[in-house]
């Protein structure tokens with residue numbers, strides 16, 4: 050028998066570290082309201098944004114142990130905990146956040162990595178491709194030498210391979226750190242130029258989506274809290290989750306435009322890489338992918354299996370890229386057919 | 390019981406534990422944990438306890454606190470602070486009450502390298518009290534002056550209170566530091582005037598010191614050149630955007646260390662003692678912050694802060710009156726609570742109101758610091774008064790408290806001036822892009 | 823020398839050792855930051871993982887000095903009220919407060935050990951230098967043990983004051 054008797058209000062807590070005014074926070078608030086509306090008030094979700102319940106690095110653990118019932122974060126806040134899922138964060142040339150979001154969901158559904166067994170994964174999404182957002186112009190590979198770029202975990206490996214020094218500066222400190230020259234830039238999407246107001250302190254953004262790596266985000270729920278939902282509520286809940294999986298993918302895409310517009314308004318120069326540079330950058334980041342394969346083999350996975358994940362990811366990127374072009378969804382990054 | 394009632398019981402129990410002598414950091418953490426366990430479940434509460442402690446102790450934004458405290462203790466051990474005092478004394482000793490005025494100015498000078506009120510009071514107390522006694526200065530005036538002028542440590546940059554405030558409201562710490570400069574000078578002036586008035590009314594309070602020659606004055610001034618350089622490097626570096634606050638603190642500490650070694654003022658023992666002293670102070674501060682974070686998580690799920698904010702925000706009075714109510718709440722809170730803990734607990738509650746009413750974030754930070762300065766010297770809980778009492782055990786506590794009242798009046802006047810002329814705080818930061 | 827005095831001496835010694843560990847953590851924070859700044863500003867050679875090292879050193883610094891800070895009465899607390907109480911009542915109040923403090927720190931030792939195991943089983947590392955996190959959570963747990971011992975000592979002392987004629 051379910052712990053929640055019929056007619057009793059089920060109270061849940063949703064923890065998010067994004068500050069309340071950001072797109073990533075507004076949509077989470079909408080999700081909470083939608084669940085409440087569709088269950089006719091039988092589920093009430095207290096939404097705690099801006100890290101007021103859990104700061105970013107504590108969110109995954111908080112979901113697992115029930116501090117929050119639902120939470121939102123990306124896997125690089127707990128480096129090392131999601132080795133298989135990290136494959137999706139390699140520089141595989143994601144053209145857009147929409148494509149990335151579809152791909153990471155496919156990846157999870159295909160392989161169901163057991164690193165997620167302790168929570169109920171509701172859905173995943175990816176950030177938009179990370180770019181080089183910097184004080185100094187980065188037009189060619191050599192320009193990255195001696196620069197310190199904020200990029201935690203797996204993304205840091207890409208930055209290192211490109212010749213810069215990665216640093217895991219907390220997101221809230223990045224603005225000030227760039228302003229003061231403590232770091233020279235940050236490896237995040239267009240969107241952050243507005244969300245975190247980086248456009249006020251940088252001069253350039255190199256739209257290097259061709260080596261673009263993403264941050265893989267997850268919306269996960271405490272297993273017990275999910276199990277305790279009555280069957281009819283579970284059905285409604287799953288339905289809302291399904292809708293928000295797509296809405297999150299679109300949300301990322303839209304806020305990237307806002308970020309690029311804001312950057313242009315603030316006079317940030319957007320640098321597109323020349324075709325020759327793209328070849329060099331791709332070549333420079335190849336070892337990152339090989340290193341990942343070697344590390345995973347050392348951890349006891351078979352090489353064929355690991356290469357299988359990568360092949361799957363690359364295939365799905367191609368598939369969803371065509372799909373996005375076919376659907377006419379526009380993005381500020383990616384091949385010409387995707388641009389507005 | 391409703392979550393709000395549980396929250397109110399939690400606050401009362403916490404105040405009770407304060408009163409019964411439990412260290413405030415532990416009381417906040419303990420009550421926060423129990424409250425969270427009661428409102429949510431014990432399992433999540435236990436996990437959150439461990440997460441909070443590990444995350445706060447290893448928080449990079451907080452690392453600025455140990456670094457600046459270390460800079461302060463190294464500056465003391467390297468003799469930098471004593472020389473600052475000696476210079477002020479050489480220039481101003483001949484004045485009636487000159488030694489006391491010199492103390493105020495030395496406090497202001499030390500405040501420029503130290504971010505904590507109790508460290509400033511402790512340091513200046515150790516140096517200045519023996520000197521003032523030697524010249525038959527009135528002990529009530531002397532102790533009251535040092536306890537009060539020590540509070541300049543959190544107004545003149547660097548300031549631990551402004552750092553914590555900046556983290557809590559996500560405001561640029563560099564700008565907050567710069568905002569503290571003019572109000573800090575104004576308050577120093579107000580304290581000087583207070584001393585002058587007191588000594589003018591009652592000359593026996595402070596006999597004039599010996600007069601010095603110009604060459605003595607100039608020679609003493611060369612003694613503080615490296616202190617000036619250290620200040621320019623650490624704070625100038627922050628101002629010009631060379632360093633993050635943590636880096637400025639580390640460079641300042643390293644610089645003080647090098648000065649100490651260069652002047653042969655530091656041996657291994659002094660070096661380690663200074664490091665340990667800084668470490669203990671940093672530990673105290675970080676425990677308070679962690680306790681407040683744990684308590685804050687409990688408060689967040691009681692919904693009290695949101696209701697309280699709604700109530701004050703909805704008061705049908707002029708925004709300035711709302712600000713008056715806020716300042717008064719802080720003033721009352723300061724009677725009983727350590728200023729830092731008070732700020733950490735309450736800013737997340739009151740800051741949304743301040744935003745709502747379109748008050749300037751940086752200006753409000755300076756106002757909060759001024760009220761916090763009152764808190765550390767007012768009875769019954771006045772941390773600075775206790776620090777001075779620790780240095781001069783023979784002076785009755787009530788005498789020290791009596792000594793601070795004229796300075797408290799000066800603080801209140803400066804706060805009122807700042808409420809009506811906010812530009813004193815906001816002008817300099819507006820020049821920084 | 824009575825048991826309580828021996829116990830007290832033991833606590834003092836262990837707190838002082840732990841304080842040295844904490845001091846090394848604090849000095850490492852300062853040195854690594856200075857090297858990073860000088861390296862980055864003058865030689866375009868920042869230290870990889872400087873922030874990771876500062877963060878983890880700080881956890882060591884703060885937790886390992888906690889016992890010593892407690893012994894020296896450095897944690898801010900309110901005194902004016904308890905000093906007004908009669909001696910016996912004060913001993914009772916102290917006992918209650920110390921039991922709460924002891925219970926709180928026992929929970930801290932226990933849960934940080936669990937957090938350490940959680941970090942270990944999940945293979946969590948710091949974000950740039952890839953330093954394993956679990957030894958540091960275990961470290962905070964271990965550093966809190968002397969705090970518990972000090973509370974036990976003070977508690978026995980307070981209870982003796984309650985029952986003393």
Ligand code: NA
Nearest residue numbers: 500503542547
């Ligand atoms: Na200061």
Ligand code: NA
Nearest residue numbers: 723764767770
């Ligand atoms: Na007070």
